[in-house]
Amino acid sequence: MTEVTGTDQLWRDELTRQPAVDSVGVAERAARFQTRSIKNDSKRQGLLRVLSMIDLTTLEGADTPGKVRQLCTKARQLHQSLPGLPSVAAVCVYPSLVEVAKASLADTDIAIASVATAFPSGQAPLSVRLEDTRAAVAAGADEIDMVIARGAFLAGDYTRVFDEIVAIKQACGAAHLKVILETGELGSLDNVRRASWLAMRAGADFIKTSTGKVQPAATLAVTLVMLQAIGDFYRRTGKIIGMKPAGGISSAKLALHYLVMLQETLGPEWMNKHRFRFGASSLANDVLMQLARLHDGRYQSPQRFSRD
Amino acid sequence: MSEHSPLAFEGAWALSPAPESSESAHIADHYGLFINGEFVDAEDGGRFDTLNPATESTLASVSHAGQADVHKAVQAARNAYDSVWSKMPSRERGKYLFRLARAIAERAREFAVIESMDGGKPIRESRDIDIPLASAHFFYHAGWADKLSYAVSGGTPRALGVAAQIIPWNFPLLMAAWKIAPALACGNTVVLKPAETTPLTALKLAELCQDIDLPPGVVNIVTGAGDTGAALAEVQGIDKLAFTGSTQVGKSLMRALAGRSVRYTLELGGKAANVVFDDAAIDQAVEGIVNGIFFNQGHVCCAGSRLLVQESIAEQLLERLQARMASLIVGDPLDKNTDVGAINSRNQLTRIEDYIDIGKTEGATLWDAGQTLPETGLFCRPTLLCDVAQSHRVVREEIFGPVLTVQTFRTFDEAHAKANNTRFGLSGGVWTDKGSKVFDMTRRMRAGVVWANTFNKFDPSAPFGGFHESGIGREGGLHGLRAYLSEARA
């Protein structure tokens, strides 16, 4: 059994002071965003904005340098003929492939994100996770996506969770830190709100829903709760924290509803890639398909879009 | 792509207009009264226009029923009751209601569009709430028709006869369903009078009654203004009066029934307190406050029009509430993104604006998010009136618009004392994360419907109705049936 220390108790006091969350109310609000109808120019603008916020991701055990290079090519050129496309915000790969990605994207402003810290379980000694982080940064990662120790969080060992985030943040140096809560394992939206707070207090630049390896991954509801926690943190400290829902967002329509939610919850100030990212592998193609449809006025075949 | 605005990857993202097509809405130039299964003109040929409040243009002309027409409709209902409806096996009666439920669902989009055009409510609400709920009301009550002996304890239920029903303009089709479905399920026939500003969906419902071969005279619809309603309350031959509307009119109807053996239920006004404690799920509370008062432009008798917030969180709650209000889209009711549509009539807009002026005169601090309103049509921004007290008129009287008064309290006792310090007693809201406090507050609130950690929820199975001057009797659910059944025992 994990020993709960006095510091844990202090954390517990602080975290339980976070506003309560009513999951039915959250679900109703989340559903309401989905009733927004996004048409014509606002759709095009929104889709382009979504593209610019994507962390184009490959996180397979079977990933190879070849696969990552293909992904980077896609990141640079999302589509061969659509005009005015932005590039994605970042590519996201395992630490061992950061160097490959860095080399492929050296002449772009596309960032390299890497999932360090014994992703996705985080079940490795801290020293190993720190080393993992340092290695990814040394290889050229601009952003580190870490996982928190969910087991420790659920056991009430908040100090350990906090201290580890602080340590990883330190190991990141200049790299930005995204803290993955793995909300699908936290059991309740109250815990999501509390874990969000803990991560922000420990120095997260972004908070992120999921690894993509656990279901449920990102949902509108869980993202809403995290956005509201970000809003609280901003009102309390003046610090701006970014948000990254990841996993399960594969349709352009859903991504647009995330944007609606972002704008209506945190306001236009958060509506850019410095404060919001989508962690996704197949979203980009669906967005491109919709953009092509808007451009041509015709429904598209998926085969017209490169799959990498 | 030159017609598009310049690319922006930062800052505000504007939603383009997303109008629902009105092509599906078949609105005739003129609608007669629906009596004995047919549309007929008023005896004296009287007509009035129904307008689209978003544009103030005329949608259709509608017959204005006078005393003779009301009498004729009641006769038709009586004949249908005597000759057909009271003799029909209850299971068959239920099947007609099932048909109506299905018929509404099949033409849901058309009904939603007409509802929004005639009444000004956002298409999102008419599409997602009013019309589906209306259909659900018929479906729910259809199933009761052959099970009424389970609805009363220890007696043999019998229909009352002819029910006169008068409904308001805020939920036109839904209120028609609330009234007609239980009445018919219990074996009564009806004469329904829709509000003069929103008669169209009730008349479309009359078309559905024809489509599904409902026996003539079982449902009759007489359109008109207050005089038609008064005639319907005064006419001889009705056994029951069901009214939804203002407390003032409700009282006058009760007087009109004095000394007569006519049963009645009244659903009247409200001034509900929405009480937020410092341990509430604050973001959901904000949403509940918004839903409580800005739903349907605040034209809701059970609206949470008085916010009572615990002083210790008042500032942060208001900050969040204002931020949320700023995201509300006010405008074209037919735009799918509109949150707050048009005020139902010029009269009502004037009334709301008068109350806002009264609030200012009384010393209230006014706040709204400054949304740009359409240049034409009848609109009002969601508005807060802060720094008000129990003695202010804006706190005591029903405004029936998107106007929320904001007061603070310090203790539980102060909260429920203020919540109950009103002539009304229709609804109430309480927000707290503590279960025991939920039960204590909901028990203490003197109101017929209490929402805890939610607001403005409706369901055909959930009884609805008021204490005190918010009305007499219940509609919906098991308890609503009793209002349409005779108490006579076997």
Added chain:
Amino acid sequence: MSEQRLAVAKTYKLFIGGKFPRTESGRYIAFESSTGEFVANVSRASRKDLRNAVVAARAALSGWCAANAYLRGQILYRIAEMVESRQAQFVDELMREGMTRDAAQYDVQRSVDWLVHYAGWSDKYMQILSAVNPVASQHFCFTVPEPVGVVTAIAPRSGGLFGLVSVLAPTIVGGNTLIVIADAAHPLTSVALAEALHASDVPAGVANMLTGRRDELLPQAVSHDDIDALLSADLTDDEWQLAQEQGADHLQRQPQLPTSAIRAPGDDGLEAIACLQEMKTTWHPAAQ
């Protein structure tokens, strides 16, 4: 030969807030037997007495409706015990009001039984009148009865203890507080009942008894803004019209018991309770 002894006559007073005051007006009704002999002077309650009774009933309401059902049942049963033990007194008073001895005895016994019947309802009617509503959303929704509040009951003209009990018992067992306006032609029994109530454990103000004239008190009872409901069984058409016209100003509930309900025990005890209850529907989200 026994010594002549002058009987000590009883002063018939009102019962308000657990006390027996004289009417503030000083007015009285000279009550005569059916053969025209003077029996007693009975208080003729005024509008101010009614007002005082309403104040007492209102003050008692929050405690009484919060009292648990078991306790209310115990108290109803205690009233039955008190009436039973005072049978002789009730029979005397009923006879002075014109009943035969047999009829009076029967009336008292039925009244006791009816009180016992309602004592048993105290912790049951709520289960029967309540509902859990199967709403189509993630909410737990239920509807429960609540007492309507302060009730004035018009005792039937036909008199008898049963007539009084038939309006009293369903009202207070349901958590309401009550002002009974006794029938002017049958005031003695009502005062005896008040005394029995006083000797029971009925909290002060829960049940109040006014003797007086219906034509004077009814208009006050229906126009009084703080009386939530009027319970009656035998209003004339004119009285009924007046009640509705005046009661409309504050939406007073005006349920009527069927005349069968004031004559003899029947199967409609629950209806009499239900007509003085407001139904409250409560919603709460149901999810973790």
